[in-house]
Amino acid sequence: MENKPRSEDRRVRRTKKLLAQALTSLMGQKQLKDITVKELTEKADMNRGTFYLYYRDIFQMLESIEDELLSSLNLILDEKLGETPPNERMLIELFEFIRMNQQIMDVLLSSRGDICFLHKLNRLIREKCISIWGITSEREGEFDYNYYFVAFGCMGLVKAWINKGCVDSSERLAKRVNGILEGQLIKRTAT
Amino acid sequence: MENKPRSEDRRVRRTKKLLAQALTSLMGQKQLKDITVKELTEKADMNRGTFYLYYRDIFQMLESIEDELLSSLNLILDEKLGETPPNERMLIELFEFIRMNQQIMDVLLSSRGDICFLHKLNRLIREKCISIWGITSEREGEFDYNYYFVAFGCMGLVKAWINKGCVDSSERLAKRVNGILEGQLIKRTAT
DNA sequence: CGTTACAGTCAACACCGTGTTCAATAATCC
DNA sequence: GGATTATTGAACACGGTGTTGACTGTAACG
Numbered sequence: 001m002e003n004k005p006r007s008e009d010r011r012v013r014r015t016k017k018l019l020a021q022a023l024t025s026l027m028g029q030k031q032l033k034d035i036t037v038k039e040l041t042e043k044a045d046m047n048r049g050t051f052y053l054y055y056r057d058i059f060q061m062l063e064s065i066e067d068e069l070l071s072s073l074n075l076i077l078d079e080k081l082g083e084t085p086p087n088e089r090m091l092i093e094l095f096e097f098i099r100m101n102q103q104i105m106d107v108l109l110s111s112r113g114d115i116c117f118l119h120k121l122n123r124l125i126r127e128k129c130i131s132i133w134g135i136t137s138e139r140e141g142e143f144d145y146n147y148y149f150v151a152f153g154c155m156g157l158v159k160a161w162i163n164k165g166c167v168d169s170s171e172r173l174a175k176r177v178n179g180i181l182e183g184q185l186i187k188r189t190a191t
Numbered sequence: 192m193e194n195k196p197r198s199e200d201r202r203v204r205r206t207k208k209l210l211a212q213a214l215t216s217l218m219g220q221k222q223l224k225d226i227t228v229k230e231l232t233e234k235a236d237m238n239r240g241t242f243y244l245y246y247r248d249i250f251q252m253l254e255s256i257e258d259e260l261l262s263s264l265n266l267i268l269d270e271k272l273g274e275t276p277p278n279e280r281m282l283i284e285l286f287e288f289i290r291m292n293q294q295i296m297d298v299l300l301s302s303r304g305d306i307c308f309l310h311k312l313n314r315l316i317r318e319k320c321i322s323i324w325g326i327t328s329e330r331e332g333e334f335d336y337n338y339y340f341v342a343f344g345c346m347g348l349v350k351a352w353i354n355k356g357c358v359d360s361s362e363r364l365a366k367r368v369n370g371i372l373e374g375q376l377i378k379r380t381a382t
Numbered sequence: 383c384g385t386t387a388c389a390g391t392c393a394a395c396a397c398c399g400t401g402t403t404c405a406a407t408a409a410t411c412c
Numbered sequence: 413g414g415a416t417t418a419t420t421g422a423a424c425a426c427g428g429t430g431t432t433g434a435c436t437g438t439a440a441c442g
Contacts, residue, residue: 009388009389009438009439009440010438010439010440011388011389011390011438011439012389015389015390031250032224033223033224033250036427036428036429037428037429037430038427038428038429046390046391047390047391047392048428048429048430049390049391049392049430049431049432050389050390050391052429052430052431053389053390056430057429057430059222059224110306110310111306111307111310113306114306115301115302115303115304115305115306115309116302118306118309119301119302122347144351144354144355145348145351145352145367146371147351148347148348148350148351149344149345149347149348149351149371150344150347151347152343152344152345152346152347152348152350153340153341153343153344153347154340154343155343156313156339156340156341156342156343156344157336157339157340157343159339159343160335160336160338160339160340161336163335164335176336180337180340182374183373183374200409200410200411200417200418201409201410201411202408202409202410202417202418202419203417203418206418206419227398227399227400228399228400228401229398229399229400237419237420238419238420238421239399239400239401240401240402240403240419240420240421241418241419241420243400243401243402244418244419247401248400248401
């Protein structure tokens with residue numbers, strides 16, 4: 001995050017930042033559909049017309065926030081993808097990123113969040129899995145079930161982590177994921 | 192599904208059914224936020240005021256459809272919960288239910304769907320897992336990560352299944368889930 | 383420092399979906 | 413068949429939307 005091109009006018013940066021803060025705050029209180037441009041700009045203490053200078057509506061605004069978040073995550077993961085073995089370092093990096101953006105991630109994954117973000121995140125994780133395990137495209141279909149299971153599973157695990165306030169360390173979480181991938185799931189740990 | 196109490200007037204059943212069909216159809220075309228009561232009732236070919244006789248707004252209508260769906264799923268699963276071993280039969284039952292409600296499930300889990308439904312489904316699956324594996328409440332927190340991983344993972348798997356049009360049999364899918372729970376995840380199957 | 387460019391403000395506007403009402407009409411139930 | 417209840421159609425005020433134009437103030441740049 002905080003990767004805005006410095007070419008933007010300082011006033012523009014300020015405006016967008018205030019809007020994003022107001023939105024994150026409001027989303028903690030009510031559903032997205034109940035948030036109006038009117039109250040958003042009132043909370044951000046600016047003119048309603050200013051909003052329309054940058055966004056079409058509230059949903060499109062959230063979408064652009066999501067895409068920004070995911071593209072910076074993508075950058076970070078790709079940096080660590082070259083290393084060997086990639087899994088451990090990459091997972092730690094992933095969890096650290098989430099911890100850094102805890103507030104907005106919490107909102108986006110909550111029941112007040114956005115299912116589009118969930119699907120975009122799912123796709124990103126799946127792509128990384130395919131990169132790491134190097135399945136060729138013609139065999140891809142065969143493993144779709146596993147990739148979907150793992151990608152959604154990871155998101156669930158992150159959700160559980162955030163619910164607890166991210167108290168466990170990223171290292172510990174990464175170890176746990178590796179453990180799960182190596183076959184230490186419920187039945188084994190529960191006995 | 193199709194569990195409406197027969198005490199309702201035939202006209203009421205007809206109205207609700209038409210509205211539900213119109214909504215499912217529209218949700219396949221556009222986001223929920225862009226669907227108005229006006230166009231919904233026009234599609235269902237009825238007076239706009241009739242909608243308000245039964246629902247507050249579009250979102251509340253979807254919510255009641257979801258809850259109905261989940262409560263009938265819950266009933267079915269509980270019936271099979273007493274059997275031993277419960278896993279296999281229960282999973283098959285789950286997948287059959289999804290296949291029967293393929294259209295609405297597809298919409299609800301898609302990127303045009305509803306994240307609330309996803310969370311409600313997640314909670315339902317987690318509850319069943321806890322029932323089956325019988326973890327006492329004080330140890331529950333310890334296994335939260337695993338339950339979330341499995342519950343979300345199953346939803347991802349279902350999503351992948353629906354994406355393929357539910358061509359694989361419920362039996363095969365149930366076997367695959369059991370396989371995953373027993374530790375046959377990516378690393379093993381990919382080599 | 384001063385000029386130019388442009389971001390933000392304020393008020394006003396038509397537009398449209400909302401949610402509710404009422405009397406009239408139609409369908410269902412028993 | 414008669415009582416009951418669901419649905420219709422029209423009308424209404426309300427409020428958020430998206431856009432406009434003239435203005436005011438701040439930032440960027442030489």
